[in-house]
Amino acid sequence: MKNIVILISGRGSNMQAIVEAAIPNIRIAAVLSNNENAAGLAWAAERSIATDSLNHKRFSSRLEFDQAMMEKIDAYQPDLVVLAGFMRILTPEFCRHYEGRLINIHPSLLPAFTGLHTHERAIEAGCRIAGCTIHFVTPELDCGPVIAQGAVPVFDDDTADTLAARVLKVEHQLFPQAVADFAAGRLKIIGNRVVRSPSAKLESQLLA
Known part of the structure; x- marks a missing residue:
């Protein structure tokens, strides 16, 4: 069973497509967002998927936000991190941390x-x-x-x-x-x- 963490910023229609595909041998461990009001979070929560958010505007730098988001992601021990409409430019540190298991x-x-x-x-x-x-x-x-x-x-x-x-x-x-x-x-x-x-x-x- 592979753990998948999906990142969104809005309605998350691609996240929904992945969830509804009912892919064998994967577990959608969490849906996370940089927008606490993202419609996709409510959609995922209604389906008993763990959700969380982290407002990037509360951080003094892009790297500080990415490091905090990495901590949240890593709590779910992901085999794959999926960017499904995650409207953030990621730091090199974030990209290297998930090298080979981060797709967009x-x-x-x-x-x-x-x-x-x-x-x-x-x-x-x-x-x-x-x-x-x-x-x-x-x-x-x-x-x-x-x-x-x-x-x-x-x-x-x-x-x-x-x-x-x-x-x-x-x-x-x-x-x-x-x-x-x-x-x-x-x-x-x-x-x-x-x-x-x-x-x-x-x-x-x-x-x-």
Whole structure:
């Protein structure tokens, strides 16, 4: 049984997708947030999942907050830490502490459009394809080894909101499978490369 700790900042729709996938041999040990009013905390608590929050605004530095959050996370002895809409830039100390067991989902086809406002930027750039990327987290923002990507078309009449909704559907399919593959030992990071076993189920894909 693998312990999974999920970090969120808002409604946590990807967290919900992972919980509802009922992945074999994993235990959602806790859902933590930097926002005590995050809607996802209430959703998790209603399902008897341990929850906690830590307001980053109460700390004098990013590192001080990260160290306090690491203490909360480590209390659950996680095999994997999942960033599911955790809207914080993490310090190198945090990333190294969970090296090889920290994954994130980003709403673009990395390395394109790191950072924020990805959908607006994709539309403004005239992209015909957009999507999401699941990757291991390293100290360099949004640059960790790619686990999988899911792509969707960009239509002429798309807005940032309509494109975001289409990409989110793909996120909800790929993220639970990434967690399942990790928990089953079907993927791991070696150096700067993700290695999959022949039995890995997760594949990058194009979905309309």
